[in-house]
Amino acid sequence: MSPDIINSLASNGLSPSGIFSGNPYFSAGFGLIGVGAVLAVLRQGSRKAAAFTRRQLLVTLEIPSKDKSYQWILAWLSDQQKLKSSSKKRIFSKIIQNATKPRHLAVQTTFKQHDNGSVAANFSFVPGPGKHLFNFNNRWIQVDRVRETKMLDLTNGAPWETITLTTLNKDRDIFNTILYNAQKKAIEQQKGKTVIYTSVGPEWRPFGPPRKKRVLSSVVLDNNISEDILSDVKDFIKNGKWYEERGIPYRRGYMLYGPPGTGKTSFIQALAGELGYNICILNLGERGHTDDRLNHLLTVAPERSIVLLEDIDAAFNKHRDRSDPNSVHLSMVTFSGLLNALDGVSSAEERITFMTTNHIDRLDSALIRPGRVDYKVYLGNATKFQTATMFNRFYPESPSLAAEFAEKTEGHQISPAQLQGHFVRFKTSAEMAIENFNLLTAKQDI
Ligand SMILES: Nc1ncnc2c1ncn2[C@@H]1O[C@H](COP(=O)(O)OP(=O)(O)OP(=O)(O)O)[C@@H](O)[C@H]1O
Ligand SMILES: [Mg+2]
Structure with a gap:
């Protein structure tokens, strides 16, 4: 306020503070600010109290996408859903179960190549980004899958992700059980199987299921x-x-x-x-x-x-x-x-x-x-020995025809892959495979 204005106010018997205290709008304003401040303090206090209570009551486990257990946990979580939906439960728990089913799913597609070369796709649903609630061993666990939009995993250019599991502090030992079960499932899946790894950036990652x-x-x-x-x-x-x-x-x-x-x-x-x-x-x-x-x-x-x-x-x-x-x-x-x-x-x-x-x-x-x-x-094209052996593997009930079939390959360059294709085509009859032998050599001339 300029000195001139203050002087003119003073000459009218008004002090600057007098204007505000005498003015109902201003005093209401101050009141509001005061209430706001008190509320803010309270709010902050309650937020702190909530955070404090949360800290005391809840326990969280964070699993970043870089960690080995990340994929295990994701696969295990998708299994939990499957198990639940197949088990028979009482109506009340069914309602709860239904209410807590993840509404936002993400699909994970894997391909499987059969020996005959055909490829089948396999889809499994995993909890998508967001919060989900599930019950395991009678304990409630919240899953929070967060995808960082600004941070990329430098190893593969994929968005950085974390899964955070939250449960009651008193149930904290459940995390060990979950990690153990998820790992066990992953190892069981690999038993008797071959894991194919491919390089993703500077590290090796499993490519599809074992x-x-x-x-x-x-x-x-x-x-x-x-x-x-x-x-x-x-x-x-x-x-x-x-x-x-x-x-x-x-x-x-x-x-x-x-x-x-x-x-x-x-x-x-x-x-x-x-x-x-x-x-x-x-x-x-x-x-x-x-x-x-x-x-x-x-x-x-x-x-x-x-x-x-x-x-x-x-x-x-x-x-x-x-x-x-x-x-x-x-x-x-x-x-x-x-x-x-x-x-x-x-x-x-x-x-x-x-x-x-x-x-x-x-x-x-x-x-x-x-x-x-x-x-x-x-490793060359099929010799007579290879041809006869493969023939026997496909038609174990017609061993006497193997030599006859192998003789026919004389002078031809036929790969075991071509033989396999031929045997698959005539899988029901060894005689047909022999009768149609010329198809094998005709293909070769194309
Ligand atoms: N010696 C063999 N015995 C049995 N099956 C065979 C043999 N060779 C090839 N096959 C069959 O043929 C298909 C192709 O074989 P594979 O991929 O191993 O050939 P490859 O030598 O690696 O060929 P490429 O040089 O084109 O990579 C497979 O489905 C396989 O089962
Ligand atoms: Mg090859």
Whole structure:
């Protein structure tokens, strides 16, 4: 207020405070401010009291998406829903159950490839982002799945997520039970199965649910190829000490080469099953891969796993053939980066690498020298022995026809994959498979 105005007010017998106290609007205003302030204090107090009570009464467990148990918990939570909806309960608990069923679900789709190549999709519902309530062992637990919109998980570019479980403080031991059950379920799912890992950024993550093991004898290779590789790998696995004593890196590289459809991939899968190992598929062309990351991935591959590099020739042809407009150059892995990663000094742990290619002649000799590839095997088109063995596996009731069928393959280049396709087509009759043999060779001429 300017001094002139104050003076003129004073000359009228009014002081500045007098105007406000005498003015009903102003005094009401002050009253409101006062009440507001008191309310704010109270509100803050009650908020603090609520927070205090919550702290005292409730206990929370936070599981970030980066943690291994995150996927276990998510899968376990979706199971809880299934179990509940199938169990018979009294009406009241059914109403509660219905009311607490998550209304916001997220779908998790996994694919399963059958041996005959067909693919089936499997959908499971997991609680979507938001709050859900469920009852486990007669205790109430709140699930809060939060997706950070501003934060990305740098390893895979996916939004950062956390699941927070809240329950009463007195029930806190339930968290252990939940984590234990979720882990048990995950392990049970893997029992007798092969887990396929793929690299996601700098780490390995399971790719889809664990797959049923493929029986080694279902991949029919010539002579003793299968037995020889198996005994070589087994010998390697049990000789860790021998390597250590001699100061040589404890690793072994295998290369399976040959035309398409001869069982390279299937054999590695079956071998992993036989050994009780998992498979880590390393895709060199993946976006964002660098030499350092490759090195890191090979160092941190899960225990008891086979690192698999498929179509190794294609990975670098793409990079070299810059004139091809369709080729993608998102991966920064260099050929020398791969060579170094394969025999980098860092690995003291056991490491088994399998590579496959259709064109071994296109590979740089540095890649297949001992130390990087110690064991090379050619898997070719079906020999008569393989043809007859496969025939017997498909038509065990007609053993006498196997030799006749195998004779027909003389002079033809037929892959085991083509044979399999033919046998699947005539699955009900061995005679039909023989009668229609020409379909196999006709296909080949196309
Ligand atoms: N030797 C074999 N014994 C039994 N089945 C086989 C054999 N080879 C291939 N198959 C069948 O053929 C299909 C393709 O085989 P697979 O993927 O293993 O071939 P691949 O050698 O890896 O081919 P590619 O070089 O094209 O990757 C599979 O379904 C598999 O069951
Ligand atoms: Mg393959």
